[in-house]
Amino acid sequence: MANTLVIVGAGFSGTVLAANLLRRPPPVATDIVLVERGPAVGRGVAYAARELPYLLNVPAARLSADARDPLHFLHFAQRRVPDASGEDFLPRALYGDYLQDLLSQAERMAPAHIRLVCVFDEVRGITPRSGGKPLAAEFRERPPILADFVILALGNPPAPLLPWAFPIRDHKSYRHDPWELPQTLPPGGSVLIVGNGLTMVDVAVTLTRDAARAPLLHTISRHGLVPLPQTEFRPSALSGDGEAILACADSLRRVLAMTRHLSRETAHRGGDWREVVTFIRHLAPTLWRRLPVLEQRRFVRHLQAHWDIHRHRLPPQLAERIASLRRTGKLQVHGGRIDSIGAAGEQLRVSWRPRGRAEPRVLTVDLVVNSTGPNYALGRSIDPLLNSLREAGLVSEDALSLGLRTDRYGACVDSQGQASPDLYYLGPMLRADHWEATAAAELRGHAERLAVHLVERLAAARRD
Numbered sequence: 001m002a003n004t005l006v007i008v009g010a011g012f013s014g015t016v017l018a019a020n021l022l023r024r025p026p027p028v029a030t031d032i033v034l035v036e037r038g039p040a041v042g043r044g045v046a047y048a049a050r051e052l053p054y055l056l057n058v059p060a061a062r063l064s065a066d067a068r069d070p071l072h073f074l075h076f077a078q079r080r081v082p083d084a085s086g087e088d089f090l091p092r093a094l095y096g097d098y099l100q101d102l103l104s105q106a107e108r109m110a111p112a113h114i115r116l117v118c119v120f121d122e123v124r125g126i127t128p129r130s131g132g133k134p135l136a137a138e139f140r141e142r143p144p145i146l147a148d149f150v151i152l153a154l155g156n157p158p159a160p161l162l163p164w165a166f167p168i169r170d171h172k173s174y175r176h177d178p179w180e181l182p183q184t185l186p187p188g189g190s191v192l193i194v195g196n197g198l199t200m201v202d203v204a205v206t207l208t209r210d211a212a213r214a215p216l217l218h219t220i221s222r223h224g225l226v227p228l229p230q231t232e233f234r235p236s237a238l239s240g241d242g243e244a245i246l247a248c249a250d251s252l253r254r255v256l257a258m259t260r261h262l263s264r265e266t267a268h269r270g271g272d273w274r275e276v277v278t279f280i281r282h283l284a285p286t287l288w289r290r291l292p293v294l295e296q297r298r299f300v301r302h303l304q305a306h307w308d309i310h311r312h313r314l315p316p317q318l319a320e321r322i323a324s325l326r327r328t329g330k331l332q333v334h335g336g337r338i339d340s341i342g343a344a345g346e347q348l349r350v351s352w353r354p355r356g357r358a359e360p361r362v363l364t365v366d367l368v369v370n371s372t373g374p375n376y377a378l379g380r381s382i383d384p385l386l387n388s389l390r391e392a393g394l395v396s397e398d399a400l401s402l403g404l405r406t407d408r409y410g411a412c413v414d415s416q417g418q419a420s421p422d423l424y425y426l427g428p429m430l431r432a433d434h435w436e437a438t439a440a441a442e443l444r445g446h447a448e449r450l451a452v453h454l455v456e457r458l459a460a461a462r463r464d
């Protein structure tokens with residue numbers, strides 16, 4: 001009987017894992033079952049084909065999904081866009097095409113004893129079984145698929161319904177999903193976008209694509225910080241094992257002082273401070289694990305918003321677009337907290353408190369868009385599969401509610417603290433253990449290491 005690996009989710013992580021398994025095939029007959037609840041593999045939220053050409057926030061030369069060939073994506077892109085260069089920020093939908101191509105190439109080259117089976121459905125639960133295959137992936141209507149290994153590649157968990165959103169969740173002027181924007185707004189209308197990260201930028205660009213009919217945009221986040229632009233810099237300008245920074249990992253204050261020192265030194269040598277951010281990003285998993293939990297907590301509370309805007313940067317053309325909207329007063333960025341939002345007829349009335357001020361302000365808008373980003377706290381999840389796994393004790397969250405507790409290669413740690421032998425997680429919720437686990441560059445590494453590990457496990461099982 002063939003071994004069965006079920007990968008739940010065919011966004012970047014699931015697709016790249018499947019391609020890796022097909023490229024370095026296990027020595028035994030194996031079915032790789034890739035399950036996707038959306039309409040296509042290789043896309044997820046990030047690389048979906050959409051009406052507007054949303055841009056990647058990383059230059060093409062740094063987005064290969066295959067570590068053996070760093071320019072793999074660039075060469076694919078140049079077959080479609082001959083004058084594309086390695087420094088270009090290309091459309092995200094093109095990257096989705098690339099991932100689909102990567103998977104079909106790997107499938108075509110795979111030996112006959114390895115089969116890729118794509119199933120378009122939603123997994124509702126994973127149940128342990130005794131005898132035969134240890135796990136079953138459960139669906140609403142289709143019969144379960146029995147598996148030797150299940151890999152959860154579910155992507156970013158959906159945004160939570162925050163307290164201010166409860167009273168308006170069914171109001172027609174509230175959008176919980178930032179990708180479902182209305183086609184039209186009243187002339188001279190106004191919009192509040194809650195959240196100031198990269199999704200806010202996508203929403204702002206969409207709503208202002210027709211300058212003549214663009215609404216007045218307000219955005220709000222706790223700190224009022226907006227992502228910074230990418231610039232040309234040498235991503236590998238700093239090298240070494242980073243011991244100087246890692247040696248400071250007992251104290252966040254010392255890490256910060258060392259970061260400032262390195263930035264000054266880099267600037268002194270004619271470099272760019274972003275080189276230091278990139279360097280620290282590579283050290284992030286080790287640094288994160290060495291920081292005491294108390295210091296990790298302080299980072300999340302005081303520094304995370306600052307790290308995010310320095311680390312997740314905007315393509316220059318988008319940064320200029322946002323800067324221009326701000327200069328002309330069409331985009332007003334606020335730092336503060338929402339107290340409440342209530343219906344005011346067709347409109348929504350927002351009561352909010354600017355950062356550091358006690359007196360509330362009121363804003364009446366035609367649309368409120370939630371761009372607060374994913375909810376990594378398992379206890380507040382609205383994802384049916386994650387909830388069922390948590391209730392069954394098969395997965396657990398870390399002390400800071402940053403994601404899932406995992407062991408080596410992403411093995412899920414259960415509610416008793418035991419690492420599962422057959423249930424794995426791959427994706428952004430690895431941040432609990434690695435801190436930086438959102439971008440394609442990090443996830444590619446995790447996918448490759450997990451593929452090697454799974455192939456070794458299958459080979460070892462055959463020998464036993």
Ligand SMILES: Cc1cc2nc3c(=O)[nH]c(=O)nc-3n(C[C@H](O)[C@H](O)[C@H](O)COP(=O)(O)OP(=O)(O)OC[C@H]3O[C@@H](n4cnc5c(N)ncnc54)[C@H](O)[C@@H]3O)c2cc1C
Pocket residue numbers: 008009010011012013014035036037038043044045046047055056057058092121122123124153154155156199385426427428438439440441443
């Ligand atoms: C809008 C956006 C833009 C981004 N842009 C960039 C960028 O330019 N560069 C970069 O490096 N990173 C970018 N990222 C980061 C991004 O997180 C990663 O690049 C990557 O897409 C994450 O892949 P994933 O497979 O883990 O998650 P996803 O791509 O979200 O895929 C998860 C998949 O699992 C499916 N799924 C979930 N639950 C189930 C279930 N129960 N049953 C079946 N299927 C299920 C979903 O439908 C989805 O297709 C972006 C992220 C977003 C949200």
